[in-house]
Amino acid sequence: MRTIIGLDVSKATATLSVATEGKTIYDSTITLDAIGFNTLKAMVASYDRPEVVFEATGVYSRRLEKFLLDKGILYHILNPLVAKKRLDDGSRLRKNDIRDAQGLALTEFVKQPVAFKPRFIDPVYRELMDLSRYYDQQTEDLKREKNRLHRSIQLTFPNFDDEIDLSRRSGLAVLRLFPHPSRLRQGSFEAIKQKILALQLAGIGEGRADTLTRRLWQANAISYPAVDEQSLVIKQVQDQVDNVLRIMDGREETIVYMTMLAHQLPEYEILLSIPGIGENTAVRILGEIGDVRRFMTRAQINSYIGIDLVEIQSGDYTAQRRITKHGNPHARKLLYWTVVNMISSTAKPNHIRDFYVKKQETASRRKPLLVACMDRLIKIIHYLINTNQNYSYELACSR
Numbered sequence: 001m002r003t004i005i006g007l008d009v010s011k012a013t014a015t016l017s018v019a020t021e022g023k024t025i026y027d028s029t030i031t032l033d034a035i036g037f038n039t040l041k042a043m044v045a046s047y048d049r050p051e052v053v054f055e056a057t058g059v060y061s062r063r064l065e066k067f068l069l070d071k072g073i074l075y076h077i078l079n080p081l082v083a084k085k086r087l088d089d090g091s092r093l094r095k096n097d098i099r100d101a102q103g104l105a106l107t108e109f110v111k112q113p114v115a116f117k118p119r120f121i122d123p124v125y126r127e128l129m130d131l132s133r134y135y136d137q138q139t140e141d142l143k144r145e146k147n148r149l150h151r152s153i154q155l156t157f158p159n160f161d162d163e164i165d166l167s168r169r170s171g172l173a174v175l176r177l178f179p180h181p182s183r184l185r186q187g188s189f190e191a192i193k194q195k196i197l198a199l200q201l202a203g204i205g206e207g208r209a210d211t212l213t214r215r216l217w218q219a220n221a222i223s224y225p226a227v228d229e230q231s232l233v234i235k236q237v238q239d240q241v242d243n244v245l246r247i248m249d250g251r252e253e254t255i256v257y258m259t260m261l262a263h264q265l266p267e268y269e270i271l272l273s274i275p276g277i278g279e280n281t282a283v284r285i286l287g288e289i290g291d292v293r294r295f296m297t298r299a300q301i302n303s304y305i306g307i308d309l310v311e312i313q314s315g316d317y318t319a320q321r322r323i324t325k326h327g328n329p330h331a332r333k334l335l336y337w338t339v340v341n342m343i344s345s346t347a348k349p350n351h352i353r354d355f356y357v358k359k360q361e362t363a364s365r366r367k368p369l370l371v372a373c374m375d376r377l378i379k380i381i382h383y384l385i386n387t388n389q390n391y392s393y394e395l396a397c398s399r
Helices: 034-045 059-071 080-087 097-111 123-156 169-177 181-186 189-198 206-222 233-262 267-272 279-289 298-305 329-342 351-360 366-387 393-398
Strands: 003-009 013-020 023-031 051-055 075-078
Touching: 003 034, 003 059, 003 097, 013 034, 013 097, 023 034, 023 097, 034 059, 051 059, 051 097, 059 075, 075 080, 080 097, 123 233, 123 279, 123 329, 169 189, 169 206, 169 233, 181 206, 189 206, 233 279, 267 279, 267 366, 279 298, 279 329, 298 329, 298 366, 329 351, 329 366, 351 366, 351 393
Parallel strands: 003 051, 051 075
Antiparallel strands: 003 013, 013 023
16 A cells, blocks of 8 residues: 655645545644654654655755655655646645645656655765855855945045956955055055055065056046045945955855865766866856766756757747756856856867857857757766766767
8 A cells, every 4th residue: 555645845834645545544734843853753654665755945845855864764855847737737726735735645646656766865966056055145245245345435445446456355455455545645655565565465576566556546646535534434345345355265165165075076077177167167067966877868957957948839830949947047057157168269179169169150149059058068068977987079079
């Protein structure tokens, strides 16, 4: 007798429905904490090898999945899109948590005739994914903080970023030292130069310090600040510089730790052998796509990241094909910019760039061509990792 427990997972609770041989026999609600999990464990123990099915709901379903893994309970976690299609039976006007839990349990009998056996997920991939999302968050925080800093500079030291590059640590450190033109008037050219040298910045010697000082004087000559030297906005600029530097340090630490984890995986070196993929990109691809070996074909990876094509044709009407954009948007964005780097003129020779140059002559739009390049990149990644070999330009061109 086959028993399936359907769970509709929300933020703090999960609605539970038990079905046996295609019929619902029990409904309840549990909390997503130790107490609720113990209740679920006792319920599972009362049946003969029951199966648990639930929809992935981000961070809320992660702790449930961890509990089921730790206790060795057989479970099937559904992609949200798959779960939605299962529950869309034409009567969605009467939607509630109990009906959803019942629907997940009952449709499992039809959609999964035999018990689903989840594949073991290496914790390294899970950790890399969490860190990759954290890296994206740090990147967004860095953009916001730099935008705030740009606005503040226009009040305290206009034209500063016209003369000195604030994408470099040296430029940020100099800005913190001289957030207002009045700070430059308190000393001679040589005194300012010595203050810059005293910062002991990497790559800043006598020549570079002299150049930075001259540019500061040029910015000072044409700047007309909107606030005076006693304004609290000056402290605001210095605090924002500290925040930018802190976030930059945090991003570097994240990548260093991800690289340390990725060294445990054999496919890390394989990804590094592909032109245009460096350490940063390699560890994030591993984090966002995970174990490539779990995909039987590259088409499955395309669907996972959302570059599989939508085709609509009815009678004489044929819609323009487009990608679904379902799946993992982080992986899709990462692979897009990886391809952009690979087709650049500065990249090492690779078959992706050869394909792009060849098709560019007849292509009417650039983005569809880049998506085609992404498909080719996924194909080579899938092939190399499954055959455990490094990239070879000669072999790639011959395939």
